[in-house]
Amino acid sequence: MSENTLRVPVWIHRTLVPLILLAVTPPAVFVFWYVNTALKGSFQAFIEICLQNGFFATLFKIWIPLALGSKEAWTIIAVFAAFELLLMKLVPGKPAYGPVTPKGNTPVYRANGPACFAITLLAYFLCAYPLNLFSPSILFDQLGPLLGALNVSALGLCLFLYFKGIFKPSSSDSGVTGNPIFDYYWGTELYPRIFGWDVKQFTNCRFGMMLWPILLLSYAAKQHELFGLSDSMTIAVLLQLFYVGKFFFWETGYLRSLDIMHDRAGFMICWGCLVWVPCIYTSATLYLVYHPNHLGMPLASLIFALGTLSVGINYLADRQRQMVRAKKGDCLVWGKKPHLIQANYMTLGGEKKESILLASGWWGLARHFHYIPELLATFFWTVPALFVNFSPYFYLLFLTCLLLDRAWRHDKRCLDKYGPYWEEYCQKVPYKLIPFIY
Numbered sequence: 001m002s003e004n005t006l007r008v009p010v011w012i013h014r015t016l017v018p019l020i021l022l023a024v025t026p027p028a029v030f031v032f033w034y035v036n037t038a039l040k041g042s043f044q045a046f047i048e049i050c051l052q053n054g055f056f057a058t059l060f061k062i063w064i065p066l067a068l069g070s071k072e073a074w075t076i077i078a079v080f081a082a083f084e085l086l087l088m089k090l091v092p093g094k095p096a097y098g099p100v101t102p103k104g105n106t107p108v109y110r111a112n113g114p115a116c117f118a119i120t121l122l123a124y125f126l127c128a129y130p131l132n133l134f135s136p137s138i139l140f141d142q143l144g145p146l147l148g149a150l151n152v153s154a155l156g157l158c159l160f161l162y163f164k165g166i167f168k169p170s171s172s173d174s175g176v177t178g179n180p181i182f183d184y185y186w187g188t189e190l191y192p193r194i195f196g197w198d199v200k201q202f203t204n205c206r207f208g209m210m211l212w213p214i215l216l217l218s219y220a221a222k223q224h225e226l227f228g229l230s231d232s233m234t235i236a237v238l239l240q241l242f243y244v245g246k247f248f249f250w251e252t253g254y255l256r257s258l259d260i261m262h263d264r265a266g267f268m269i270c271w272g273c274l275v276w277v278p279c280i281y282t283s284a285t286l287y288l289v290y291h292p293n294h295l296g297m298p299l300a301s302l303i304f305a306l307g308t309l310s311v312g313i314n315y316l317a318d319r320q321r322q323m324v325r326a327k328k329g330d331c332l333v334w335g336k337k338p339h340l341i342q343a344n345y346m347t348l349g350g351e352k353k354e355s356i357l358l359a360s361g362w363w364g365l366a367r368h369f370h371y372i373p374e375l376l377a378t379f380f381w382t383v384p385a386l387f388v389n390f391s392p393y394f395y396l397l398f399l400t401c402l403l404l405d406r407a408w409r410h411d412k413r414c415l416d417k418y419g420p421y422w423e424e425y426c427q428k429v430p431y432k433l434i435p436f437i438y
Contacts (some may be wrong), residue, residue, distance in 0.1 A: 014177065018185035022267060026155070029279040032394070033286075034062045037143070037405035041287040041391040062119030073142050076150055079129025080214075083123070084206040085197060087116040096252040096302040098191075099261050102350060103172045104347045107191045109118035109201055113251035116206065117213075117244070124214050128221075136221035139214060140289065147279055158184060158267045161199065165189035167366055174426050187266025199265050203250055208273030213244045223289045230292035230368035231300045236285045239307040239381040246315045253322045258410055263379065272291075284382040284392035293386055300384075307380030310373040317370035324358050339428070359428045366431040368407040377401060407432055 024208050030047065039045040039259065050058045069077075093112030100106050128136035139146065160229050165174045165188025173190035176183045183294055192199040216237045247254065254260065263269050295303070323331060329340045339360035362369050385392035415423045432438055 003032045012190065014179050014182040018181050018267075022181075022185060024246055024274060024342060025271075026151050027063055029275055030063045030066060030144070031059070031390075032279055032283055033144055033147055035284045035391055036283060037290075040290045041385075041389040043389070043391055053139040066144045066148035067150060070142065070145035075151040076138070076142060076146060077153065080211065081207060082118070084210055085202065087119060088112070088197060088206055090200065091115050096255065100353065101171070101173045101190060101258050101261070104187065105171045105173055105191070107198065107255075109198060109252070109255055111252050113205065113248035114245075117210065117248040119264070120210050121160070121213060121217075121241075124217060137218050137225055138220035140222040140286075143215075143286075146190065147275065150275045151271075152407065153269075154271040157203075157274070157367055158187075158270050161192055161265050162188055164194075172213070183266070185267045187269065187386035190261075190264050192265050195435075200260055200269065201255065203265070203270045204259065204273045205248075205254070208277040209244060209247055211278045212281055213241050214242055216280055216285050219282070219285050223292055226289070227292040229287070231295050231297075232291075232293040232386075233264075233285070233288045233360060234417050235295070235300055235304050235307070236288055236381045236384050239304065239311065239377065241284075242287065242308060242379055243311045243314075246311055250315060250318050250322070253318050256322075262409075262413065280395050280398060283395055284385055287385050287389070287392040291385060291388070293303030293384060294382060303380050303383060310377035310380060312371040312373075314370055314377060320359050320361050321363055323336065325356050330379070333358070336360070339364065341421055341425050341428070343425075345417050345421075347420075355418070357418070359425055364429055365435040366433055367426070367429050369435065370435050371403040371407065371433060375403065404433070 035041060035043055035046050046058075049300075054063075054182050076350065081263055088110065091110075091112040093110040093115070096109045096111040098107035127133040130137075137192075162180075162184050165183075166176060169189050170188070170193040174188055176188055220229060220233050220237050221432055223229060259269060277387065320333060324333065324340070329338055331338065338358055341357040341359060342355050343355045345355065365374075375396070382392050382396055409423075414425075418425075
């Protein structure tokens with residue numbers, strides 16, 4: 001095999017894939033907004049318009065009026081961002097420590113996610129209803145301009161972070177590959193901080209994930225204004241509020257996940273959480289605004305119960321691993337002593353470290369079993385849209401691909417990090433995702 005042949009996969013990974021995603025995803029969010037609001041979720045109608053007028057002409061007609069947002073949209077973003085930044089600093093919380101980085105740094109956070117989540121929801125409700133400072137459907141009404149303003153600000157932030165990581169990094173976990181396209185896409189710093197605020201905690205958790213439930217409430221308010229509130233919208237919103245609330249109760253665990261401890265603060269993570277999450281992750285509920293399906297009490301109750309169970313299992317699985325690591329295995333898992341593998345590894349600085357691999361409980365069923373209830377939860381808050389159009393199911397398809405890729409990347413990183421200990425774990429837990437199948 002020639003040297004050039006060996007270089008092709010690296011070139012594809014480091015240049016071609018980032019270029020495609022940088023070119024496709026920003027306009028894609030405007031297409032999804034347009035399809036779900038102007039075309040009521042019909043991609044077929046969008047394709048017909050593109051065939052008639054041309055794809056790029058149609059895209060520019062949608063995108064250009066929204067590209068720079070609006071005064072109202074920029075005001076909403078500024079107020080919301082400032083509010084969440086203040087909550088990060090002012091709401092009390094215990095210190096939470098992330099994993100030791102490859103270069104020996106330990107990130108420190110304030111664990112106040114659940115309180116900030118509750119305060120945010122309460123503030124939205126009080127401002128929209130008793131105080132009447134804005135319409136409860138304001139985010140739906142301004143969603144197109146909001147996506148434009150979010151896109152511009154997120155792309156600018158990623159450019160700022162690119163140069164910050166080169167010239168003034170917050171820690172030694174920084175650097176460049178020499179490929180500016182990949183460095184902008186992936187990032188140049190692992191844990192950038194600006195005036196004491198952790199950038200990734202803000203973009204991933206306190207902006208993207210916090211905006212998600214507020215958008216849902218605005219969509220529900222819009223449907224109520226137009227048609228009255230349907231049971232399908234109620235189920236979808238409640239299940240997602242439960243899921244996002246679960247996320248903030250587990251936020252300290254998320255801050256030790258692959259997204260945070262490996263992926264740097266670049267376009268993939270920061271733009272994704274600031275723009276892609278608010279648009280795509282809420283798209284099934286956005287679709288429901290103009291589709292007030294009435295399911296009836298028996299079917300609605302069944303979907304809600306199964307969705308709640310899925311979110312609960314996802315939380316219990318994540319909490320189980322977090323508890324075992326916090327107590328260093330001195331606890332019970334499903335009523336028994338946990339089966340552990342003590343894995344040794346070395347940091348890039350040559351320091352010896354030890355970690356615990358849990359091979360029982362939920363983590364004895366499959367190495368990434370917790371992704372299954374997460375996908376099921378997504379299905380159950382999407383299925384109230386029924387099966388008229390594909391649009392509401394795009395997020396479920398995207399999430400499936402994302403989690404499969406994450407499972408593969410996680411296994412590869414663990415093999416590189418733990419070596420024979422990971423091979424031993426894989427022998428004890430042979431299934432990657434679905435017990436007894438895959």
